[in-house]
Amino acid sequence: MEVMSRMLNVLLGLLTALSVVGNVYAESDASYPEGWESWPVVKESMNLPADTVLPPDTSLFIQESVRAYAWINEGRGSPLTIRVNPNKLEQYKTHGPYTDGPTVVAVSEVEGIIWVTEHIGGLALYGSYDRQGQDISSRHPSLEPSFCASCHTTYKDICINGTCAEPVLATYTDK
C-alpha cells in the first residue's frame, strides 16, 4: 500500500511537471521556410532602439510595435529585412488572399531572429526561428505565436490577412 501511494505521488509529480513544461515552452505554428535567404527583399526596415522618442501623435499600433521589440539587440535596435516567398509576390502586393505555404519572413539582422508568417487555408500562422532553423518561440514572450496574433490578426484595419507592412511598390518595379 505504502509503495503504491508513493508511486502514485511520483506519477502525479511527473504529470504536473509535464504540464508546466507544456505551458512554458511555446512552439511556432508556422514552419521554418527552407531557402528564405534567397527570397526577394521587399522592404528594409528597423526594430527601433529602446530610447526612441516617438512623435506624440504616433498611433497606438506603432507605439506597441516599437515597444514590443525594444529588447532586441539590448535595446540598441536592429535592421529588419522583409523577404517574400517568390511564388507569393503578387499576393503580398495586395495583402492576399494567400495560397498555402510560407508567405513572408522578417529578419532581425543583428539578433538573427527569423519571424515567419505562413498561410494555411487562408489562415495566418506565425513562428520564430534562428538562422539554423531552431524554433526559438519560447526564448522571449514576444516571440510566441499568440503574441504575434495580438497584432497581426487583431489589428485588421492595418494588418490585412496577417501581413502588416505596406508593400513598397518601387522595389517590385526594380525586379
Ligand code: HEC
Ligand atoms: C506589436 C505589434 C506586432 C507584433 C506583436 C508582431 N508584429 Fe510582426 N509586424 C508588425 C509591424 C508593424 C510590421 C511591419 C514592419 C515594417 O513595415 O517595418 C510587422 C511585420 C512583420 C513581418 C513582415 C511581413 C508583413 O508585412 O507582415 C512578418 C513576417 C512578421 N511581422 C511576423 C511576426 C511574427 C512571427 C510575430 C511574433 C513572433 C510578430 N510579427 C509580432 C507588428 C507586430
